[in-house]
Each structure stands twice: as structure tokens, then as C-alpha cells.
Amino acid sequence: MIQLTPHMRILLMIDPEDFRKGIDSLCATCRKTLQEDPFSGCVFVFRNRKKTAIKLLTYDGQGFWLFQKRLSKGRFNWWPENSDAASIRLATYELQLLIYNGNPTGCNVSPPWREIVN
Numbered sequence: 001m002i003q004l005t006p007h008m009r010i011l012l013m014i015d016p017e018d019f020r021k022g023i024d025s026l027c028a029t030c031r032k033t034l035q036e037d038p039f040s041g042c043v044f045v046f047r048n049r050k051k052t053a054i055k056l057l058t059y060d061g062q063g064f065w066l067f068q069k070r071l072s073k074g075r076f077n078w079w080p081e082n083s084d085a086a087s088i089r090l091a092t093y094e095l096q097l098l099i100y101n102g103n104p105t106g107c108n109v110s111p112p113w114r115e116i117v118n
Helices: 023-032 092-099
Strands: 010-013 043-047 053-059 064-070 087-090
Touching (some): 023 053, 087 092
Parallel strands (some): 010 043
């Protein structure tokens, strides 16, 4: 299992992704759309068009991990709106809230004392 730690770089893709795609196709999306190296160890977060499922893709030095969570009821309540950027960066606690269908922007968390630079 992969542990999410505060120093991890987490990128959330704003536009929905085709969930028939596997690891290789999602890696191509990381390179082309997000302009990021999928081998960097970054955690990439994707959602389907209906907002009922999310996928996380990361590389651990030996191979890729692909996680999927599909809600049994409802949809993910929070997702950033379209902007000029293809992705936004999330903090670890924000991803954990998102996985549990919470609102990362609505939580009352103290700001980081010193930002971790990757």
C-alpha cells in the first residue's frame, strides 16, 4: 500500500478523463496534457465524467500503482472548475478529504508553517 505523506506532490487534473484508460494511457495524458513526467513519483488524480469515480496514478521506483474509488451512491461533491491550467496542486490532507468525498476548500485547517518544496 502507498502512504500519502506531506512531502508528496499531488496534481489533480481538472477535466474529466475516460476511465477505460489504463496505466499507459494515463501516463500519456500526464505527459501531453499536464506536461509532467509520470515517473517523477507525483500522485496524479483523475475523475470520470459523471463524478462518480476517481483514479490515482503514481510511480514508486519499481512500477506504477493505479488506485480507483467508485462511489456506491452519489457523486463527488467537490471538483475545481475549469481554469486556464490543466491541473491544480493539492496538499495531502486535501486529497484525503477528497477521497472521502469532502470539500478540501471548506475545511478549517491551519496553514503550513513552511511550504515543502519539491
